[in-house]
Amino acid sequence: MKKRILVVDDEEGLRLLYKEELEDEGWEVELAASGEESLEKLERDSIDLVLLDIKMPGMDGVEVLRRVKEKWKELPVILCTAYPHYKHDFGTWASDAYITKSSDLTELKQTVKDILGKRP
Amino acid sequence: MEYDIIEKVSDLAASDLPLDSKLAEAAGILLEYFPFDQCLLYLEEEGALKLRAEANGKAFAVKVYAMGEGLPWHACETGAPVEAFKAPEAASWEGIEDNGLFGAGHALAVPLKGSGRVYGVIYFKSAERKPLSLPKRRMCRIAALQVVSLLRCAQLSSDHRRVYDELLQMQQKLVDSEKLLALGDMAATLAHEIRNPLLSIGAYAARLRRQLPPDSPGLKYLEQMSADIGRIERIMNGIIRFLKDNAVELKTEDLDSIADESLAIFSDEFLAHNIRVERLGAGQKLPVLADREQMKIAFDNLIANAIQSMENGGTLFVSTAFLGGFAVARLSDTGGGIDPRYLGYIFNPFFTTKKHGTGLGLPIASSIVMRHKGQLEAGNEGPGAVFTIKIPYAGARETASITPAS
Ligand SMILES: Nc1ncnc2c1ncn2[C@@H]1O[C@H](COP(=O)(O)OP(=O)(O)O)[C@@H](O)[C@H]1O
Ligand SMILES: [Mg+2]
Numbered sequence: 228m229k230k231r232i233l234v235v236d237d238e239e240g241l242r243l244l245y246k247e248e249l250e251d252e253g254w255e256v257e258l259a260a261s262g263e264e265s266l267e268k269l270e271r272d273s274i275d276l277v278l279l280d281i282k283m284p285g286m287d288g289v290e291v292l293r294r295v296k297e298k299w300k301e302l303p304v305i306l307c308t309a310y311p312h313y314k315h316d317f318g319t320w321a322s323d324a325y326i327t328k329s330s331d332l333t334e335l336k337q338t339v340k341d342i343l344g345k346r347p
Numbered sequence: 348m349e350y351d352i353i354e355k356v357s358d359l360a361a362s363d364l365p366l367d368s369k370l371a372e373a374a375g376i377l378l379e380y381f382p383f384d385q386c387l388l389y390l391e392e393e394g395a396l397k398l399r400a401e402a403n404g405k406a407f408a409v410k411v412y413a414m415g416e417g418l419p420w421h422a423c424e425t426g427a428p429v430e431a432f433k434a435p436e437a438a439s440w441e442g443i444e445d446n447g448l449f450g451a452g453h454a455l456a457v458p459l460k461g462s463g464r465v466y467g468v469i470y471f472k473s474a475e476r477k478p479l480s481l482p483k484r485r486m487c488r489i490a491a492l493q494v495v496s497l498l499r500c501a502q503l504s505s506d507h508r509r510v511y512d513e514l515l516q517m518q519q520k521l522v523d524s525e526k527l528l529a530l531g532d533m534a535a536t537l538a539h540e541i542r543n544p545l546l547s548i549g550a551y552a553a554r555l556r557r558q559l560p561p562d563s564p565g566l567k568y569l570e571q572m573s574a575d576i577g578r579i580e581r582i583m584n585g586i587i588r589f590l591k592d593n594a595v596e597l598k599t600e601d602l603d604s605i606a607d608e609s610l611a612i613f614s615d616e617f618l619a620h621n622i623r624v625e626r627l628g629a630g631q632k633l634p635v636l637a638d639r640e641q642m643k644i645a646f647d648n649l650i651a652n653a654i655q656s657m658e659n660g661g662t663l664f665v666s667t668a669f670l671g672g673f674a675v676a677r678l679s680d681t682g683g684g685i686d687p688r689y690l691g692y693i694f695n696p697f698f699t700t701k702k703h704g705t706g707l708g709l710p711i712a713s714s715i716v717m718r719h720k721g722q723l724e725a726g727n728e729g730p731g732a733v734f735t736i737k738i739p740y741a742g743a744r745e746t747a748s749i750t751p752a753s
Pocket of ligand 2: 648651652707708709
C-alpha cells in the first residue's frame with residue numbers, strides 16, 4: 228500500500244503544489260486547509276506523515292504539532308517554516324524534521340524520503 | 348563698594364563668555380580695584396605658567412614662566428601671596444630672578460589656589476611703591492578665590508558641554524538603530540507576505556520546466572524566471588533575519604574563537620581568490636555576552652564583503668583585542684576601500700554597488716552587533732576598507748579598566 232501524507236497549509240496554491248510534487252514522487256497525498264481540519268482528517272484517515280505549515284490563521288502549526296504528538300506519538304511530522312532559525316523555539320522541538328520554505332522542493336522531497344523510507 | 352569686586356567677578360563667572368574673555372575682564376576689574384599699574388593672569392599649563400590675560404598690557408610682561416622661574420612660581424610654591432619692594436632697574440628680588448620685575452618698584456604675586464591645587468597666579472606690578480591697606484590685602488585673597496571659582500566654573504561647563512555632545516551623538520546612533528530595526532520589521536512582514544506566493548511561482552515554474560520537451564524554446568525563459576525567483580528568495584531570507592522575535596540568546600562566548608571559526612568557513616574561498624589572511628589574536632580569551640551563531644553571521648557578512656572586494660587577490664587582516672572595556676575585532680582588507688561618497692549609506696538596507704548584491708550584508712551585521720550592545724564601524728585605511736566590531740567585555744577583570752579615569 229502507498230504511504231499517505233497529510234499536507235496542512237492555508238494557501239491553496241501551495242497545497243496543490245505539494246500534492247502534485249509528492250504524488251509525482253509516488254506518495255499518496257491528502258490535504259487540509261487549517262489546523263482544525265487536519266485534526267479531523269487524522270481522526271478519520273490513516274496517515275503516515277504530516278507536512279505542517281507553521282504560520283496559519285486560527286490554530287497554528289505549533290499548536291497542531293502539540294496535539295498530534297499528544298495523541299499519535301509515533302506519527303512523524305515535518306514542520307515548514309519561513310524562518311531559517313525556528314529551531315530555537317521550544318514548541319517546535321517535538322517535530323521530526325523541519326524545513327525552510329523554498330521554491331526549490333528538493334529538501335522537502337528528500338526529507339519525506341528519509342522519514343518514510345526509500346520505497347513508498 | 349568694597350565688596351563690589353566679588354559681585355563683579357561672580358557675575359563674570361556665571362556669564363556665557365569664553366574663558367579668555369572672562370579672564371581679560373577679570374584682570375581689568377582687579378586692576379580697577381587694586382592700586383597697581385598692571386595686572387597679569389598666569390595659568391598653570393603643562394608644568395609652566397602661561398600668560399592668559401593682562402590689564403594694561405603696554406608694560407612689559409613675561410609670556411611664559413618655566414617651572415620654578417620668577418616671582419609667580421615662588422608664590423605658587425609658597426602657596427601664599429608674595430610681595431616685593433625693590434629698585435625698579437633690578438630684574439631680581441631677594442635672589443629670585445624675574446625679567447618681569449624689570450621696571451617695577453612694587454610687585455605682588457597671589458597664587459590662585461583652590462581645593463588642593465594651584466591654578467595659576469595673579470601678578471600685580473607698579474613702578475612705584477603703592478600702599479596696601481590690610482582690608483585690601485584681605486580682599487586680594489578673596490578676589491583670588493573668586494578667580495579660582497571662575498576657572499572651575501569654566502572647566503565644569505566645558506566638561507558638561509563635552510558630555511552633552513557625546514550624549515547627542517549617542518542619541519543619534521540610537522535613533523539610527525531604532526529606524527533600522529523598525530525598517531527591518533516592516534521588511535520582515537513584507538518578506539513574509541511575498542514568500543508564499545513566490546514559492547508557489549518558483550516551484551510551478553520548475554514543474555513546467557520539467558514538463559516541457561527538451562527542445563522547447565520556452566525552456567530558457569523558465570530557467571531565467573527560476574534564477575530570478577531564486578534571487579528574490581535569497582533577499583527575503585536575508586530580510587527575515589531582521590525579525591525581532593528572532594531573539595538573540597546571550598551566553599558567555601569567546602569573541603576570539605568566533606572570529607577564527609568564521610574565517611575557517613571561508614578557507615576555500617581565500618585560496619580560490621589568492622587572498623592571504625593575517626590573523627593577530629588577542630592572546631587571551633575575549634569573553635562577551637553573545638549569540639554565537641548570530642555573531643558568526645555578522646563576521647561572515649564582513650568577510651564575504653572583504654573577499655568580494657579582493658577577487659583578484661589581496662590580504663585580509665583580522666585582529667582581536669581587549670581595548671578600553673571592549674572586546675574588539677578589526678577586519679581590514681586591501682580591496683580598494685569604500686567610495687567616501689557612499690560611507691554614509693552602506694549600512695542602509697538594500698544599498699549595494701554590486702551587480703548581484705543584496706545590500707543586506709552590512710545592515711544585518713550591524714543589527715546583530717547592535718543587539719549585542721556593541722558597535723560596528725566602517726572606514727577606509729591604506730589600500731582598503733576597515734570594519735571594527737566592538738562588544739562590551741564580559742570578563743572578570745573589566746572593572747578596573749572600564750571605569751574612566753575621573
Ligand atoms: N570590504 C569592503 N570593501 C569595499 N566596499 C565594501 C566593503 N564592504 C562593504 N562595501 C560596500 O558596502 C556595500 C554594502 O555592503 P553589503 O551591505 O554587504 O551589501 P552587498 O555586499 O550585497 O553589496 C557594498 O556594495 C560595497 O559598496
Ligand atoms: Mg555583502
